[in-house]
Amino acid sequence: MEESINDTYKTIIKPSEEVLFKDKNSKFYSYAFPIINEDNVKDYLEDLKKQHQKAGHFCYAYQIGKEESSITYRANDDGEPNNSAGMPIYGQIQSFEVTNILIVVVRYFGGVKLGVGGLISAYKTGAQLALEASKIKELTINIDFLIKFEYELMNKVMRVIKEKNLNITNQKLELDCEITISVRKKEAYTILEIFESIYKVSIKEIES
Structure with a gap:
């Protein structure tokens, strides 16, 4: 689809x-x-x-x-x-x-x-x-997502980002971490599902 x-x-x-x-x-x-x-x-x-x-x-x-x-x-x-x-x-x-x-x-x-x-x-x-x-x-039409998670989940989140070759546009890596990623529209739903399935990780679309 x-x-x-x-x-x-x-x-x-x-x-x-x-x-x-x-x-x-x-x-x-x-x-x-x-x-x-x-x-x-x-x-x-x-x-x-x-x-x-x-x-x-x-x-x-x-x-x-x-x-x-x-x-x-x-x-x-x-x-x-x-x-x-x-x-x-x-x-x-x-x-x-x-x-x-x-x-x-x-x-x-x-x-x-x-x-x-x-x-x-x-x-x-x-x-x-x-x-x-x-x-x-x-050029590609991209959707930006904000991912929020605790520092202990860093490896899980970064593994997905590396495997899917995602583009990080902003990040704040402290005890509470925030990463903004930019994803091609046709891949956005799949990426959203992956991060939603990781326990204690929240992801939401950033309205442009």
């Missing part, structure tokens, strides 16, 4: 290089940024607006969330015709199957109108180039 759980997602670890794309004298500068919340979006947009003070449009799309049930996204046309910029950018986020990402395409108008079809194509291309310039990584 657990093997069918999808516990991986794709994202970028660091911002992409700046990519420049031109169409009928308009210049499109595109960027991809890793994000974890909407404050990150505001910060990156503010930085770009300082960098491109004479640009006419800062169109973007972002997606946050590692699992379908928790995904939020937004697409912003920033003054371009409805759905001619933000949604084509978001379409590339979906196409590359990435999340926790912001893509911004900055446009300098070159005096020649592109039309809605031309804009859709240009913003899609800008987003695609930013993603192609990014290093996309596949």
Whole structure:
């Protein structure tokens, strides 16, 4: 049953290089940024607006969330015709199957109108180039557990951690011990059961 759980997602670890794309004298500068919340979006947009003070449009799309049930996204046309910029950018986020990402395409108008079809194509291309310039990584969705036990049970607990190759993220080893572990989602139920079966050891999930 657990093997069918999808516990991986794709994202970028660091911002992409700046990519420049031109169409009928308009210049499109595109960027991809890793994000974890909407404050990150505001910060990156503010930085770009300082960098491109004479640009006419800062169109973007972002997606946050590692699992379908928790995904939020937004697409912003920033003054371009409805759905001619933000949604084509978001379409590339979906196409590359990435999340926790912001893509911004900055446009300098070159005096020649592109039309809605031309804009859709240009913003899609800008987003695609930013993603192609990014290093996309596949990461695992993990669940954190807090394990509590008395010092005399240290060997039993550590044996499980070693056998199952578990990742310790925090520990306090005194008379009363606490260890925080990070476990891949598909293995979480099994690990929970193992520790629950050890007498005088308590384990609980840490809400993220």
